[in-house]
């Protein structure tokens with residue numbers, strides 16, 4: 445067998461996106477694929493060689509900064525939300541000289557904060573949530589002590605797509621004189637394009653940094669995560685000297701790093717513009733409503749009214765349902781609290797896909 449046929453045979457075993465309602469990634473936009481191909485051999489880890497690509501990255505950060513209400517934002521395109529979250533916390537830790545420090549995150553925060561805690565040797569305190577699965581402000585405040593260096597709020601929680609009260613968290617961070625990181629890995633390219641966007645970003649003075657991933661709703665090619673800081677000073681806390689490269693210092697976590705995510709994210713945002721993105725998000729929200737009504741009609745109740753294009757339905761049999769879908773070639777996920785199935789309605793989840801999904805769901809329910 446020739447190697448390409450061999451590769452195809454592996455690739456064919458992957459589940460196609462049109463059967464996936466669990467992922468925050470999607471089929472990249474055609475312009476993203478074209479842009480990606482143009483940048484396949486670029487190493488942004490050595491920006492003096494790839495000066496044009498490095499300039500493009502700065503333009504993309506500026507573009508994201510404009511969407512997120514901060515023209516002066518500094519940052520870079522990284523491997524994903526995990527790296528972005530680790531780097532935000534690393535910057536805050538390096539800014540604070542004390543040894544034993546902690547951060548306060550909602551218990552609904554992504555597990556990348558546990559990785560950050562372990563790698564950076566800092567305690568990660570977890571605050572409970574209210575009945576709508578938003579972080580409980582009273583609990584956050586009670587967990588803050590004189591070793592707390594930062595708070596975290598999530599704009600688009602992984603499990604429910606809920607938005608924490610960022611406005612209030614920002615005020616609290618300002619009051620306590622600590623940093624606030626907003627994890628908008630998913631919501632950062634959804635919320636700005638909703639009809640009534642919640643002010644989750646740098647518009648709040650207490651927000652020091654923000655994670656926003658173009659490889660999720662930005663329809664860029666993988667990997668394309670994003671970390672944006674309020675200003676350049678936060679990048680300085682990340683700098684390490686680089687003895688033999690074209691740059692003297694490096695603030696990124698990885699050394700060699702691709703520009704494919706930069707090019708593909710830039711291409712999508714530039715080509716679609718604000719109106720194009722709004723159209724895509726509108727379509728996803730319309731399809732989320734269809735999923736909501738169809739699954740409700742099967743006798744399920746949603747955990748919360750969907751805030752963005754993620755919807756979860758309570759069920760004691762959530763895991764069994766998920767496994768039955770998997771047997772039939774579909775991937776959905778479950779959440780921990782409450783027991784529920786979770787569906788992410790990305791651009792590849794079209795009305796046609798929803799029809800097939802619901803008909804599979806009916807068959808599964810009749811077999812349960």
Ligand SMILES: Cc1ncc(COP(=O)(O)O)c(C=O)c1O
Pocket residue numbers: 468523524525526527529554556598600601602627628629630657669
């Ligand atoms: C809110 C949030 N933050 C961070 C991440 C981690 O992103 P990545 O998988 O790109 O590292 C995710 C992934 O689902 C997420 O939903």
